[in-house]
Amino acid sequence: MAQETADGAAPPGQEADERIQRASFLSRLLNRPELGAAAGTIVVLVVFAIVAGDTGMYSALGIVNFVEVASLLGLLAIGVSLLMIGGEFDLSIGSMIAFAGMTIAIPAAEWGWPMWLCILLAFTVAILWGLFNGWLVIKTGLPSFIVTLAGLFMLRGLTIGLTRLLTGRTQVSGLREDAEGDWLAGILGGEVGHGFFTWMGEVGIIAQRADGEPSVSGVPMSVIWFLLLGAIATWVLLRTRLGNWIFAAGGDKQAARNVGVPVNRVKIMLFVGTAVMATLVATVQVLDVGSADTQRGLLRELEAIAAAVIGGCLLTGGYGSAIGAMLGALIFGTVQMGFFYTGVNTDWFQVFVGLMLLVAVLSNNYIRKKATEAK
Amino acid sequence: MMAEQPLLEARSVSKRFGSVIALSDINMAVRPREVHCLLGDNGAGKSTLIKTFAGVHQPTEGELRVDGAPVQFGSPREALDTGIATVFQDLALVPLMSATRNFFMGREPVIGRGPFRRFDARTAERITAQEMWKIGIDVRDPTQPVGTMSGGERQCLAIARAVYFGAKVLILDEPTSALGVSQASMVLRYVARAKAAGLGVIFITHNVHHAFPVGDSFTLLNRGRSLGTHTKDEVSRDELMDMMAGGKEMADLEAELKAAAQQETDPKAEQAETQIAEDLHQESQKVH
Ligand SMILES: Nc1ncnc2c1ncn2[C@@H]1O[C@H](COP(=O)(O)OP(=O)(O)OP(=O)(O)O)[C@@H](O)[C@H]1O
Ligand SMILES: [Mg+2]
Numbered sequence: 001m002a003q004e005t006a007d008g009a010a011p012p013g014q015e016a017d018e019r020i021q022r023a024s025f026l027s028r029l030l031n032r033p034e035l036g037a038a039a040g041t042i043v044v045l046v047v048f049a050i051v052a053g054d055t056g057m058y059s060a061l062g063i064v065n066f067v068e069v070a071s072l073l074g075l076l077a078i079g080v081s082l083l084m085i086g087g088e089f090d091l092s093i094g095s096m097i098a099f100a101g102m103t104i105a106i107p108a109a110e111w112g113w114p115m116w117l118c119i120l121l122a123f124t125v126a127i128l129w130g131l132f133n134g135w136l137v138i139k140t141g142l143p144s145f146i147v148t149l150a151g152l153f154m155l156r157g158l159t160i161g162l163t164r165l166l167t168g169r170t171q172v173s174g175l176r177e178d179a180e181g182d183w184l185a186g187i188l189g190g191e192v193g194h195g196f197f198t199w200m201g202e203v204g205i206i207a208q209r210a211d212g213e214p215s216v217s218g219v220p221m222s223v224i225w226f227l228l229l230g231a232i233a234t235w236v237l238l239r240t241r242l243g244n245w246i247f248a249a250g251g252d253k254q255a256a257r258n259v260g261v262p263v264n265r266v267k268i269m270l271f272v273g274t275a276v277m278a279t280l281v282a283t284v285q286v287l288d289v290g291s292a293d294t295q296r297g298l299l300r301e302l303e304a305i306a307a308a309v310i311g312g313c314l315l316t317g318g319y320g321s322a323i324g325a326m327l328g329a330l331i332f333g334t335v336q337m338g339f340f341y342t343g344v345n346t347d348w349f350q351v352f353v354g355l356m357l358l359v360a361v362l363s364n365n366y367i368r369k370k371a372t373e374a375k
Numbered sequence: 376m377m378a379e380q381p382l383l384e385a386r387s388v389s390k391r392f393g394s395v396i397a398l399s400d401i402n403m404a405v406r407p408r409e410v411h412c413l414l415g416d417n418g419a420g421k422s423t424l425i426k427t428f429a430g431v432h433q434p435t436e437g438e439l440r441v442d443g444a445p446v447q448f449g450s451p452r453e454a455l456d457t458g459i460a461t462v463f464q465d466l467a468l469v470p471l472m473s474a475t476r477n478f479f480m481g482r483e484p485v486i487g488r489g490p491f492r493r494f495d496a497r498t499a500e501r502i503t504a505q506e507m508w509k510i511g512i513d514v515r516d517p518t519q520p521v522g523t524m525s526g527g528e529r530q531c532l533a534i535a536r537a538v539y540f541g542a543k544v545l546i547l548d549e550p551t552s553a554l555g556v557s558q559a560s561m562v563l564r565y566v567a568r569a570k571a572a573g574l575g576v577i578f579i580t581h582n583v584h585h586a587f588p589v590g591d592s593f594t595l596l597n598r599g600r601s602l603g604t605h606t607k608d609e610v611s612r613d614e615l616m617d618m619m620a621g622g623k624e625m626a627d628l629e630a631e632l633k634a635a636a637q638q639e640t641d642p643k644a645e646q647a648e649t650q651i652a653e654d655l656h657q658e659s660q661k662v663h
Contacts, residue, residue, distance in 0.1 A: 239494055239496075240485075240492070240493050240494055241483040241493075241494055244476055244479070244480060245481070247469070247471070247472055247476070248472065248481070251470065251472055254467070255469055255480075256467075257451060258429070258431055258461070258463055259480045260450075261480060261481040262452065319471045
C-alpha cells in the first residue's frame, strides 16, 4: 500500500530524482555519527603500523595490551555516550571509580567479606548514586554539568576521607587472594580463552614464552564486557523504543515530553548506567591489580567524554552513537600504547588528544548545522 | 446537540506562572462532532489553555473533565492515553530525528518478545509515508531528519501525527500558519473528517477564513479571560472577524492608510505611513 502510494505520488522527471538523491545522501551521512571515528581509527592503526610495526605493538601481546586499555575507557565511554545522547553529562564517574574500588576493597580486606558480596555492594551503591544524580538534576533543573561536578568533588572527598578513617591509609591492597575462586570475580575480571591461546602458542600462531606458556594467556574479561555491552547499547539505541526515547529526550526534552516520552525516567536510567559502568571498570581494575587506590579514575570522566565526542556525540545531546564512543576509546588506547611503543614522550599524548577533540567537535558542529539549518 | 455530554471540559480553570496570570476562570467544553474555535490576540492564553487540556500544564485552580468525570493529567502521556492528541504551536518535533521516529515518538510500534522486543521500523516507515501522503506531502526519504524538512512539511508531520493518534479529541494550535493553500485546505478537510468521525476538535487560528467554514462554536479569550462562547448561528463572518484580530482596528488602519495616500506630498504623512507599515510587519511577526 505504502509502496504503491509512494511510487504513485512521486512525480516522474529530472527534478524529483535529483531531490531524492540529495536528501538520502545527507541523511546517510547524518545517520552515521561514527563515521569520523571510524576513519580516525583506521588512520591511527595504519600510522602506528608504519612507525611502530617492528616494535611488537602489533604482536598478540601488544594488541591485547592496547585493546585492554581501550576497553576500560570504552566501558565508560559507552555509558557516557548514551547519557550524552540523552542530553546530560556525568562528571562524577572518575570519582565513582575510586569510590566503587574502595567499596569493594575495604569490606574485603578489612572486614573479611566474601568478594562477591563486596562487588554486589559496590554495584548497589552505584545504582543509588546514579538515581541520586538523576533525581537531583531533574528536581533542581540545573545543568547536569554542574550537579555532577559537585558530585565529582563530593565522591572523591568521601572516598579519601572514609578510607583514611577506616584504614588509616589511602590504598588498600592484598585483594588477589580474596578474589581467588570467587564466582562473581571470575565473571567480571580475569581472562577467558586460556586453552585456545595455549593451542595457538603450540602451533606457532602466536609466540611462546621461555616456559612454554603462550605470550598471551587469554582475552581479558574487560574486553569481552566492552564488546558485549557496546553491542547491547547499540541495539538499544537503534532498534528499541527506549533508544528512540533517549534520542528524543536529548534532542528536545520538552517536545519529547509533550508527545508522551517519559523523559525523566529515561534520564535517571542513563545516570544509573554511567555509575554502573564506572563500577564495572573499578571492579575489573581491583581484581586485575589486587588493590584499590583513592586516586584511581582521576580525569577519567573527561577522557570518556572526549571519546564519546570523538565518536560523534553532540555536546548538546540528541545525536551520537555507542559504536562511535567505542571507536573513540580505541583511538585513545591505540595512540597511548603507540606512543609507549615508539618511545615518544607520553607528554605529547595529551596534546594529541586535545587536537583530536577539536577536530571532532568542529566536524560535529558542521553536521548539526547541516541537519538543523537547512529548511 | 448542546445537551450532549462534553468529551472534554474545563471548569473554572485558572493558571498562574509565578505572578503571571495566564488564565483566569475559564469555562469551555468540546462535544462530540463539534469544532470549537479558540480565538484571541497574541498572548491571550490560547496555547496555555490547550496545554492544560493536553496535560503539559496542570491547572492552578479548577478542574478538567473527560466524559463528565474529573481528571488530573500528571503528564502529556496521560492525556494522550485518554485519546487527546495535540498539535502544539511549536510542533513538538525533534529536528535531529527522522520523520518516522518523530511520528511515532513516545508511541513506537514494537515487534518481537522479551529482550528481542524492538522498534518496528518497517511498519513505522510505511505508516508515516502513508499518512504524510494523505495530507499532501510526499516523504522522499523517511529517514530524513526533520530539521532538513521545510516549515510546512514539519507542520504537516505534526498534524498527521495528531490525527493518527487522536481518538477522542483533536487539538490544533495554529496548525495552518506555515501552510500553502492546498495543504491548509487539506487540514480543514481533516478537521471536518475528524468531526464526522465523532471526535471533538479544538482549533486555534488567527485566520477567519479558516475558522468560519469549519467552526461550530467560537470562544474568545482576552488577556487570560473568556469573553464567552458563541455558536455559529449567533455570529456572522464579519462579527467573527471583529472578534478575532480586532476587525475594528483593521478598518481603522485601512482608513488611515487611505488618508495618508491622499496627502502623499505631505512628508509627515509619509512618515506615519512607514510607521504603520512597520507596526503591521511587527504584528505579523508576532503571530508566529
Ligand atoms: N511557561 C510560562 N511561564 C510564564 N509565563 C507564561 C508561560 N507560558 C505562557 N505564559 C504567559 O501566558 C500568556 C499567554 O500565553 P499563550 O502562549 O497562552 O498565548 P497565546 O494566546 O497562545 O498567544 P499566541 O497567539 O501568540 O500564540 C503570555 O503572556 C505568556 O507570557
Ligand atoms: Mg499560542
